[in-house]
Amino acid sequence: MRNGSNSKIPVTLITGFLGAGKSTLLNALLRDSRFAGSAVLVNEFGDIGIDGALVQGVDETVVTLSTGCICCAMRGEMITALRDLHFKRVRGEIDEFQRLVIETTGLADPAPILATLLGDPIAATVYRLDGIVAVVDGDHGDAHRDGRAEARSQAAIADRLLISKADRATPEDLARLRARLADINPFAEIRHMTLGDAPPEALVGAFDPDRNREPPPASGSDHRDGIGSVGFSLPPNQPRAALASRIALFLMLNGGRILRFKAIARCDDGQLWAFHGVRHVAYPAEPVDDCPKSYENRAVVISEAPPEHPQLLTELG
Numbered sequence: 643m644r645n646g647s648n649s650k651i652p653v654t655l656i657t658g659f660l661g662a663g664k665s666t667l668l669n670a671l672l673r674d675s676r677f678a679g680s681a682v683l684v685n686e687f688g689d690i691g692i693d694g695a696l697v698q699g700v701d702e703t704v705v706t707l708s709t710g711c712i713c714c715a716m717r718g719e720m721i722t723a724l725r726d727l728h729f730k731r732v733r734g735e736i737d738e739f740q741r742l743v744i745e746t747t748g749l750a751d752p753a754p755i756l757a758t759l760l761g762d763p764i765a766a767t768v769y770r771l772d773g774i775v776a777v778v779d780g781d782h783g784d785a786h787r788d789g790r791a792e793a794r795s796q797a798a799i800a801d802r803l804l805i806s807k808a809d810r811a812t813p814e815d816l817a818r819l820r821a822r823l824a825d826i827n828p829f830a831e832i833r834h835m836t837l838g839d840a841p842p843e844a845l846v847g848a849f850d851p852d853r854n855r856e857p858p859p860a861s862g863s864d865h866r867d868g869i870g871s872v873g874f875s876l877p878p879n880q881p882r883a884a885l886a887s888r889i890a891l892f893l894m895l896n897g898g899r900i901l902r903f904k905a906i907a908r909c910d911d912g913q914l915w916a917f918h919g920v921r922h923v924a925y926p927a928e929p930v931d932d933c934p935k936s937y938e939n940r941a942v943v944i945s946e947a948p949p950e951h952p953q954l955l956t957e958l959g
Contacts, residue, residue, distance in 0.1 A: 650770040653742045653759060654845045657752045658777030659793040663806035664745050667777060667840055671743070677842045681739040683714050683723055720744070721758050724765045742769060743845060751792055752776075752799050753901050757920040770928065771918065775845055776800035778823065780807040780816065780834075798827050798869040798944050799902045804844060808834035827871050829942050869901065869946055874955045876939040882909040882927060889917055889941075890924040892954040898922045900949065905941035906933055914938065 658664045668684065671677045714727050730736045746755055752774060759765055776796045797803060803823055808816060820832055833844060876885070885907055893900055903919030914930040943949050 651740065651742055651768060652772035652846075653744060653769045654772050655744050655746065655752060655755060655759070655774045656777065656845070657746045657774065657796045657800065658806075659779060659796065662777040662779040663835075664777050666806070666837060667804070667835070668743070668745055670837075670839065671842055671845070674842055679737075679739055680741040680743060681714060681727060683720070683727070683742065683744040720755060721762050721765060724759075724762070724769065728764065728768045741772075741846075751795050753795065753920050756799070756902065757923060760918055760920065760925040761923065766925070772847060773801040773845075774799055775802045775804060776830075777804050777806050778819070780805045780811040780819065794826060794869050795901060797823055797830075798871065800827060800830050802844070803827070803830045803832045804840055805832065805834050807836065809836040826869060827944070829871055829873065869944065870948070871942060871944045872949065874941045874943065874952060876905065876907050876941055876955060877958050878908055878939050879910045880907065880958070882907075882911065882913075882915055885909065885915075886917065886924065886927055888954045889919060892949075892951055893919045893922050893924050895951050895954075896922070896945070896949050899946045900943060901946065902944040903941065905955075906930060906937055907939050907941075917941075 656664055656667070668682060671680075672682065714723055727736075727742070731738060744755070744759075746752060756771070756774070759769060759771060776799075778797060805811075805816065805819060805823075811819070816834070823830070823832060833840065835844070889903065889905070893903060898921045900919060900921055903917070903924070905917040906914060907917065908914050914933060915927040916930045917927050918925045941955050
């Protein structure tokens with residue numbers, strides 16, 4: 643899928659539980675020349691081994707690496723870091739960058755972070771969501787998902803799942819983990835990696851229906867882990883404003899149980915539009931250049947309980 647907001651900087655959100663391998667992945671990416679021209683928001687520089695790659699420090703929160711990557715430490719709210727990075731770029735204090743990667747803490751629920759990215763007026767003007775990638779521990783993934791709600795939320799909300807330490811797990815354990823992840827989030831693409839060897843392409847275009855796979859059936863998963871995913875077909879050729887209003891009402895009536903809502907619809911203006919929502923909040927639709935026919939007029943709802951009032955999505959008002 644190509645997003646119609648081509649002037650906006652694509653953002654990939656990397657999430658994953660403590661020890662899953664997020665920093666190992668970032669360490670590899672920051673030294674990869676193919677990742678040049680990117681910016682990375684991290685919680686602290688101490689989590690990333692940058693000593694040998696440091697070229698210059700713009701200030702105490704921003705450094706430039708030898709590969710051309712810009713590394714920014716979040717010393718406060720994420721929205722402050724997003725804004726500071728943008729304004730430093732505008733003022734010429736740092737180089738231009740074509741992509742932004744945000745690493746969350748291992749205990750973070752990604753839904754509020756996603757809401758900040760989509761809802762802040764400055765961030766929404768400058769950046770666009772390119773996808774959410776969750777790193778899943780191949781050694782301890784099942785235990786984390788059994789014991790921690792954050793780990794289940796991270797897997798459920800992701801567009802792409804990277805199973806780390808795949809070389810340390812048996813084929814049977816990997817198959818069991820893949821099945822568990824597919825049950826929590828049947829809409830996500832699943833890949834393996836060892837020692838952070840995932841290429842930069844693994845982080846690009848995660849929210850991209852132009853993958854060679856069919857969407858799963860509308861029934862989705864059954865919420866047995868407390869979180870589930872379900873897909874709906876949307877009536878075609880609706881007025882965009884009317885569809886946006888019904889999506890907003892659907893989210894409001896579900897009272898915050900929705901971790902993430904995403905949809906692509908071809909409206910009566912002939913244009914494809916992407917719709918996003920987090921909890922009870924709907925965000926402005928953005929134009930999409932194209933996507934496979936099988937993904938047109940489809941919505942995915944990731945929620946903490948089966949969503950109510952689905953007729954708002956599937957039936958014309």
